[in-house]
Amino acid sequence: MPKVMRFLEAYSSSSPLLTKSGQVVFVSTRDGLPQLYVGDAAKPKAPAHRLPTANEQVRAPTLTSDEKAVLFLSDVGNDNNFHVFAIGVDGQGLVDLTPGEKLHRDAPIVARAKPDLFMYGAHAPSSERTRLFTQSRAGGAPHEFYADDRGGFLVDVSPDGAHALFVRVNADADVVVFDVDVASGKAKRLFPEEGKTAGANAAYSATADRVLVATQAVGKPSELLAFDRKSGKQLARYEEATEKTAGMEEIVATPSGDTVVVMIDCGNHTELRVLDAKTLALTKKVDLPLGLVTLGAPTKDGKRVTFSLSRADAPFDVFALDPKTGKTMPLREDERAGLSTLPALSTSIDNVRAHDGLTIPVNTYRVAGAAAKSPVIVLVHGGPTGSAKVRWNPDVRYLTSLGYAIVEPNIRGSTGFGVAYVSADDKEKRVDALHDVETVRTWALSQPWADGRAVIMGTSYGGYMTLLALARQPKLWNAGVDLSGMSDLRTMERLEDQSIRVYDESEFGILGKEDDLLFEWSPLKYVDNVVAPLFVFQGKNDPITPQNEADQIVKALRQRHVPVEYMLLADEGHGIVRRENRAMFLARTTRFLEARLNH
Numbered sequence: 001m002p003k004v005m006r007f008l009e010a011y012s013s014s015s016p017l018l019t020k021s022g023q024v025v026f027v028s029t030r031d032g033l034p035q036l037y038v039g040d041a042a043k044p045k046a047p048a049h050r051l052p053t054a055n056e057q058v059r060a061p062t063l064t065s066d067e068k069a070v071l072f073l074s075d076v077g078n079d080n081n082f083h084v085f086a087i088g089v090d091g092q093g094l095v096d097l098t099p100g101e102k103l104h105r106d107a108p109i110v111a112r113a114k115p116d117l118f119m120y121g122a123h124a125p126s127s128e129r130t131r132l133f134t135q136s137r138a139g140g141a142p143h144e145f146y147a148d149d150r151g152g153f154l155v156d157v158s159p160d161g162a163h164a165l166f167v168r169v170n171a172d173a174d175v176v177v178f179d180v181d182v183a184s185g186k187a188k189r190l191f192p193e194e195g196k197t198a199g200a201n202a203a204y205s206a207t208a209d210r211v212l213v214a215t216q217a218v219g220k221p222s223e224l225l226a227f228d229r230k231s232g233k234q235l236a237r238y239e240e241a242t243e244k245t246a247g248m249e250e251i252v253a254t255p256s257g258d259t260v261v262v263m264i265d266c267g268n269h270t271e272l273r274v275l276d277a278k279t280l281a282l283t284k285k286v287d288l289p290l291g292l293v294t295l296g297a298p299t300k301d302g303k304r305v306t307f308s309l310s311r312a313d314a315p316f317d318v319f320a321l322d323p324k325t326g327k328t329m330p331l332r333e334d335e336r337a338g339l340s341t342l343p344a345l346s347t348s349i350d351n352v353r354a355h356d357g358l359t360i361p362v363n364t365y366r367v368a369g370a371a372a373k374s375p376v377i378v379l380v381h382g383g384p385t386g387s388a389k390v391r392w393n394p395d396v397r398y399l400t401s402l403g404y405a406i407v408e409p410n411i412r413g414s415t416g417f418g419v420a421y422v423s424a425d426d427k428e429k430r431v432d433a434l435h436d437v438e439t440v441r442t443w444a445l446s447q448p449w450a451d452g453r454a455v456i457m458g459t460s461y462g463g464y465m466t467l468l469a470l471a472r473q474p475k476l477w478n479a480g481v482d483l484s485g486m487s488d489l490r491t492m493e494r495l496e497d498q499s500i501r502v503y504d505e506s507e508f509g510i511l512g513k514e515d516d517l518l519f520e521w522s523p524l525k526y527v528d529n530v531v532a533p534l535f536v537f538q539g540k541n542d543p544i545t546p547q548n549e550a551d552q553i554v555k556a557l558r559q560r561h562v563p564v565e566y567m568l569l570a571d572e573g574h575g576i577v578r579r580e581n582r583a584m585f586l587a588r589t590t591r592f593l594e595a596r597l598n599h
Contacts, residue, residue, distance in 0.1 A: 004583045004590075007394040007401075010336040013037075014308040015060070016296045016318035019067045023089060024306075024331045026318050027058055032579030034058050036070060038089060041320070044333040051091050057577050060107035062297065064137060065115050069093070071108045071137070078573030079541035080104045080497065084120060086137055097135065098142065104497060104543070106153060111161035112255065112300075119164055119182075121154035125543055128498040132164060134182060146180045146187060151499045155201070158208035159255075163229070165202055165211065171506035172385055173423060175200040177213055179229055190227055191215070199419065201249065205277065206257035206302075210235065214248035214262065218419045222248045224262060224280055238280035240264060243271065245418035250295040253277060256302025259323040263295050267387045267416025268349055268361050270294075272307070274323045284326035292316075292391040306331070310391040312347045312365070314339075343401050344368035347390060352409070352443045355435045358424070361417065362440055363388055363408040366449060367400050373451035374405040375478075375597055376444045378437065382460035384507050385422055387414040398586055404455075404593075407444045411436035411465075427509055430468075430521045437469050441476055453597055457481040459575055460545060467523035467534075467553060474529045479596045481589055483537040484545045484574050487527075487553035489518040497543040527556045533563035533596040537585055539572030565592050 011030040018024050024041045027034050031050065034057045039048035054074060059082070061072040068089060073082040082105040087094045098105065103122040111117040116137040123130050128151040133142040148168050152175075156165040161182060168176040174197040178187040191213045192198045200215045211229050216222040221244045226236040240246060243266045250263035257277055264271040270293045274284035289311050296306030296318075305323055310316040318331040346368040352360045366374065377399060381388040388408040396406045410417065411433050413425035425433035441454050456466045456477050463485020470480045486492040493501050493511040501511075509517040519525050534557060538550035550566070557564045567588060569581055576582045 001583055001587050003401075004398055004586045006338050006342065007398040008579050008583055010315050010339045010342070010392075010394065012310070012316035012392070013318050013332055013334070014294065014316045016306040016308065016320070016331055017061060017063050017070070018297075018299050018304055018306050018320055018331065019063065019089070020300055021067070024318065025061060025063065025070055025089060026332070027061060029579065030334075033577060036061060036072060036087070038091075039332060041331050044330050048332065048334075049091075051087050053085065053087060053094060062108055062110055062118075063089075064118075065110055065112050067300070069137070071097070071110065071118060073105060073107060075573075077541040077571045078539060078575070078577050080543045080573060081125070082106075084108050084118075084135075097137065100141070104499070109154060109157045111157050112159040114159075114161045117161045119154060119157050119161075121152075121166075123151065123499050125497050128502055130166075130499065132166065132180065134161070145182050146185050148187075151502045156204045158204055159206075160208075163204075163208055165204055167200065167202055169502055170197075172503065173197060173199045173419065174506075177202045177211065179211065190229075190232055191225070199247075201251060203251040203253055204229075205253050205260075206255050212251050212253065212260065214251055216247050216419050220419075222246060222264075224248060224251070224260070224275070226280055236278065236280040238275055238282065240273070242285070245421070246271075246416055252295050252298055252305055254298045254302035254305065254323060255300055258302065259283070261295060261305050261321065261323060263293060265387070265416040267389070267410055267414060268363055269390050272321065274321075274326060284323070286321060286326050286328065288328070290390050292389040312345055312390050312392065315392040342397060345397065345400060346370075349390070350443075352440055354412075354432075354439055356432065358412065358421070360412075360436050360440060361410045361414075362443070363390055363410075364444075365396050365400050365406040365408070367403075370403070370449070372403065374403055374449055375453040375455060375593075376405050376407055376441070376450050377455045377457050378441055378444065379406055379408045380411065380437065380456065380458035380462035380465045381408065381414070382458070382462050384413045384425060384433075384461045385415050385503075387416050394582070395586060399590075402590065405444070405447075405449055407440060409436065409440040411440070426507055427514075427517060430508075433465070434468060434472060437465060438473055438476060453478045455479045455481065455593060455597070457483075458485065459483040460485065463545070464523070468521070470530045470532050470534065471523045471526035472529070474531050477532045479533050479535075479593060481535045481537075481592075482550075482553075483576070483585075484539065484542055484550075486545050486549045488522045488524040488549065490515055490522065491548055491552070492545065493518070495546040495548055500544060524552060524556065527553065528560065530557060530560075530562055533592070535565045535567070535589055535592045537567045537576070538569075539574060539576070540568060540570045541573040544574040563596065
């Protein structure tokens, strides 16, 4: 445990908000759980103080338009039943604004010109139907102004609160953007045209007279389009010419109306671009180190846009960007205990040829200068969409310090490598993603630093791929570590949060129509093949991968006397958010691997 804590105490800070008075509000894990803190941006080394929120995780903070309070999400035990809370920036007046109906609520969005008005999307866990609410921070019940049976997200609100931007998600590559009139509840389709399909993300311009849509077609670079909100006419276009397979994941239009900042998802890292708001011409490529950057929010005057940045050798920290100059400045400069004494990490990005000629990008991590050969851990990212980016990962840092080599592949299905690559693992094509895992293992074990032992590990979809590989490739793996992975795609789709089922139908198959396909690619069907020892982590409150998925694989393996260690926690949901739980998980994983790899 003391070895583990050295790495976990190198906490992350993220989601920064910068006030006109120079205060920076942000989320940090410095006390072991994501909580709200306030510091002085002019004195980034001075101590920050914690706002007195409940002892549960905090997500998605946003400032009220008067900048006197922060709205944020918090749930109990990581169960995704988020409530919207408010607390003063001065630490006074904590209040639950949504104490009523049990819902999975998304991030609140404030109407910039209305001091008390905010909106959010929500759904019941048993339904994919998304409902949009408007509410006053001053009090009163929420008002539902729109609902969509297919499900999706509220992504932006006009400054006057008269319009809301909603994206309906039919599938990853089938997203529809709507402008919703809040007063009437009527929705107007903006993108794509009726009868066409596309993946998309969207935001309003500074005055909401335009809608900015980020999209990407098969074989084409991603592009940002500007449409007139009333007529739907396309007014401007930006094409990402440098990173030709990358997508655009986040869009921030500054309130001053002169610039737009977009985050470019390059698969194994992210970048920032600054565009002219009217023409969408590129004005700046922001100079950032290789890593993962996520956008925060603009200041009220538009002179700064906040962001968070993580590198392989540094946890997430908070920064501000000057869109006019492209220069960045740190908003915090906190000393992480012991960070400078951690072993140096060697990081590389390798390209591995797949069985069918595709290229599999792979992030590889080892202790710098290590002479001894290492067991290999193939770490599969969650998703299925999403990707493994070069970034700070305490699990990777800890395990490499013990002598493991971590190989993190972006197998087909990962984002940032083109639209065709994202869909190359759908349904029956899951076999090709499984081939990718085998290919990466073979490549890793052929390296001069590998000792011939291979472990597969992952969370969520990565946990599923861990179970699938152990069941379908039993001779290839010495052990597996599964966090929150699904074991039977049929029970998963029936019991999971039903809004997620929208994605899973296109990824895996439709329950009730394609049950044979779902079971064919379920680890449980081939559980009798599993021979490698397995460590399973599961949170009891998990709405995404319900506890049943872990229970049934553990039971089936124990009936066959396959070694299984099962870590079930009552105060966690999907994944692990509490530091003490992460420490215990890593300590137990270490003990498990040491015992089983040397057995």
